[in-house]
Amino acid sequence: MARAVRAADGGAERGPDDAPAGTIGPMPARIPRVTKTEAIVLRHRRLGDADRIVTLLTPGRGKIDVVAKGALRARSRMAGHLEPLTRTEVVLAHGRSMDIVTQAHTLDAFVTLRADLDRLSSAMYLVEVADRLTFEDVDAGVAYGLLHVALTRLSRGDGLQLTTRVFELALLDASGFRPEWGQCVACGDAVPADRAAWSATAGGVVCERCRGGAGGAAPIDARVLRVLRAYQSLPYEEAARIRLDAELAARLEQVMHEVMHHVVERELKSARFVAAARRAGASAATIADAAGERG
Amino acid sequence: MNTQGRPAADSPIARLVEAFHRLPGIGPKSAQRLAYHVLRAPQQEAQELADALLEVKRSVVLCARCQDLTTESPCRICGDASRERTVICVVEEPLDVRAIERTGGFRGLYHVLHGVISPADGVGPEDLKIQELLARLRDVDTGVTEVIVATNPNLEGEATSMYLGRLLRPLGITVTRLARGLPAGADLEYADDVTLGRALEFRQEVR
Numbered sequence: 363m364a365r366a367v368r369a370a371d372g373g374a375e376r377g378p379d380d381a382p383a384g385t386i387g388p389m390p391a392r393i394p395r396v397t398k399t400e401a402i403v404l405r406h407r408r409l410g411d412a413d414r415i416v417t418l419l420t421p422g423r424g425k426i427d428v429v430a431k432g433a434l435r436a437r438s439r440m441a442g443h444l445e446p447l448t449r450t451e452v453v454l455a456h457g458r459s460m461d462i463v464t465q466a467h468t469l470d471a472f473v474t475l476r477a478d479l480d481r482l483s484s485a486m487y488l489v490e491v492a493d494r495l496t497f498e499d500v501d502a503g504v505a506y507g508l509l510h511v512a513l514t515r516l517s518r519g520d521g522l523q524l525t526t527r528v529f530e531l532a533l534l535d536a537s538g539f540r541p542e543w544g545q546c547v548a549c550g551d552a553v554p555a556d557r558a559a560w561s562a563t564a565g566g567v568v569c570e571r572c573r574g575g576a577g578g579a580a581p582i583d584a585r586v587l588r589v590l591r592a593y594q595s596l597p598y599e600e601a602a603r604i605r606l607d608a609e610l611a612a613r614l615e616q617v618m619h620e621v622m623h624h625v626v627e628r629e630l631k632s633a634r635f636v637a638a639a640r641r642a643g644a645s646a647a648t649i650a651d652a653a654g655e656r657g
Numbered sequence: 658m659n660t661q662g663r664p665a666a667d668s669p670i671a672r673l674v675e676a677f678h679r680l681p682g683i684g685p686k687s688a689q690r691l692a693y694h695v696l697r698a699p700q701q702e703a704q705e706l707a708d709a710l711l712e713v714k715r716s717v718v719l720c721a722r723c724q725d726l727t728t729e730s731p732c733r734i735c736g737d738a739s740r741e742r743t744v745i746c747v748v749e750e751p752l753d754v755r756a757i758e759r760t761g762g763f764r765g766l767y768h769v770l771h772g773v774i775s776p777a778d779g780v781g782p783e784d785l786k787i788q789e790l791l792a793r794l795r796d797v798d799t800g801v802t803e804v805i806v807a808t809n810p811n812l813e814g815e816a817t818s819m820y821l822g823r824l825l826r827p828l829g830i831t832v833t834r835l836a837r838g839l840p841a842g843a844d845l846e847y848a849d850d851v852t853l854g855r856a857l858e859f860r861q862e863v864r
Binding site for chain 2: 404405407411440443446468471478483486487489493632634635638639642
């Protein structure tokens with residue numbers, strides 16, 4: 363049956379008989395009814411009494427919302443495979459507004475992350491950063507790979523600061539927001555680490571000459587800047603050799619949180635939880651010390 | 658009614674539809690159905706609904722001790738002298754108290770957090786009734802020796818339980834978590850790695 367099809371480029375309709383003899387003419391692009399992909403679960407929210415909308419980061423389709431029917435029921439076969447911070451393989455049936463998960467199978471649950479509050483809160487931060495810097499129907503192969511690697515590193519016990527900062531810098535780079543730590547963002551000259559100022563608005567460091575023109579540029583600790591340069595340029599194994607004391611780590615985190623806040627244009631809520639978890643640990647240690655002294 | 662047969666935006670029907678639409682899980686069509694149901698219902702039924710709505714807002718308060726919803730503070734459970742007072746079960750929502758009470762297997766007290774730590778939804782520890790729990794536990798007269806954290810076995814529930822554990826252990830209180838594993842009627846074949854791993858970890862001797 364000859365049926366008119368619309369050309370992929372949106373051109374005029376034509377029939378298959380228009381193709382030259384002996385060749386197969388252009389085929390209409392068809393959306394497969396069922397697709398299979400691996401994904402990292404970013405978050406979920408309730409849909410009615412028994413269902414969930416699950417936000418997935420996929421390599422090919424970017425960030426997508428899908429419906430997991432019955433996921434709130436205690437006997438759901440899928441709920442455990444669609445928990446946030448799980449790398450999972452899903453089969454999706456094409457739906458009218460959202461795809462529907464028909465099968466889900468855990469590839470990596472990052473189990474050790476869930477047994478340590480500091481690692482768990484850091485992983486939640488990584489996921490929120492990835493969530494903010496990825497978009498629907500935009501290829502996210504690089505972002506997916508970076509998040510997968512970062513969660514793997516966190517779960518195997520790599521340094522929290524190292525893993526988090528390297529992930530942030532790499533994802534910013536891949537997303538087109540690479541901060542410039544080496545050269546002045548105003549004039550392009552190399553900036554010595556001990557005479558640099560920086561501004562999140564300007565997108566990196568400025569030299570002494572250009573500092574006046576970069577509104578809000580503030581001095582940056584030379585040690586922090588050297589670490590940021592190393593994390594941005596060195597292979598991971600070499601960057602991992604850099605030792606950070608608590609003060610340096612805190613300053614590094616402060617700078618990167620300012621960068622992220624500027625890029626995503628909102629507060630990253632999980633950053634507050636990372637800090638709250640750390641404070642709870644510190645106050646617990648204080649109480650334990652006081653009890654020890656009393657004892 | 659306007660020319661398209663819809664009620665004017667400021668008409669009583671439109672206001673009722675809008676009020677129902679604001680409720681969670683109610684879409685525009687359901688809101689219309691509910692509004693027209695109320696419209697067709699006897700005057701007495703509509704009056705009872707209105708009275709119930711106003712009464713619940715007027716009379717229900719948070720229990721000063723456990724933060725559960727109650728019409729009198731302290732609530733019935735906190736005021737019950739026969740309850741075991743050394744164990745507190747921490748739950749996410751008031752409905753969780755009803756669920757645990759239905760089992761008849763717990764005779765201690767409760768504390769309702771009114772949520773769970775969920776950075777993705779903008780909920781941090783400071784948004785929950787954690788300070789109230791700490792104040793309760795620091796009161797030496799309470800004599801609490803164990804806190805059972807009964808948050809849901811999902812990521813947010815785990816984060817909340819670990820956070821509470823970190824806060825409460827230095828107070829010399831035993832912090833426990835509800836057992837996790839396979840639900841009744843589940844299939845091993847479909848269990849996820851975390852659930853199955855925990856079911857193995859917390860296995861019990863067959864009696």
